[in-house]
Amino acid sequence: DTGVSQDPRHKITKRGQNVTFRCDPISEHNRLYWYRQTLGQGPEFLTYFQNEAQLEKSRLLSDRFSAERPKGSFSTLEIQRTEQGDSAMYLCASSPGLAGGGGTDTQYFGPGTRLTVL
């Protein structure tokens, strides 16, 4: 299967600990997105990358959150000093990033990492 993969699928941590999630996009997809989804809500945009460049960050992405995509392939999302309010599903998506593609640049989602902060 060559879809978007995320690791781990589940993470339980104690408040104050740091956690890191990994996302492997579909091969040769230029764009990579991170979202957070809480129960009963739709995905909320966090940030996105065009190759290795982080082009946009949501205000939801506090100073405790950092994302990287060092070689333009996989990406990591780190949360420092986790809080109970960080408990959520973290979704990654990738898209081809078609030049001038308009709305045809479709995002494909991974299965998500469910974070529980105790």
Added chain:
Amino acid sequence: AQSVTQLGSHVSVSEGALVLLRCNYSSSVPPYLFWYVQYPNQGLQLLLKYTTGATLVKGINGFEAEFKKSETSFHLTKPSAHMSDAAEYFCAVIPNAGKSTFGDGTTLTVKP
């Protein structure tokens, strides 16, 4: 600025009945509209999308949606519900790049 409103957080239909999930949007630029489906503990799967051209869009699993600019709507329909359609459905405004906006979702229940 853009926003998405999904009317009805829960919709219940009988197997074989019409499915109608409502989505209204606001967008300061021509919208690119998407419907995704999410099964429990899984990521989102694309059902269909509208970018330009024909306003009636057909997707997977027998779903279709019609873009109505005058009503700022993009409702999702399926003529005959199947048990396997039970899931959560999300409408989204997704630009070519950058911040996407999703609705809060509609949970579809299909009764036998």
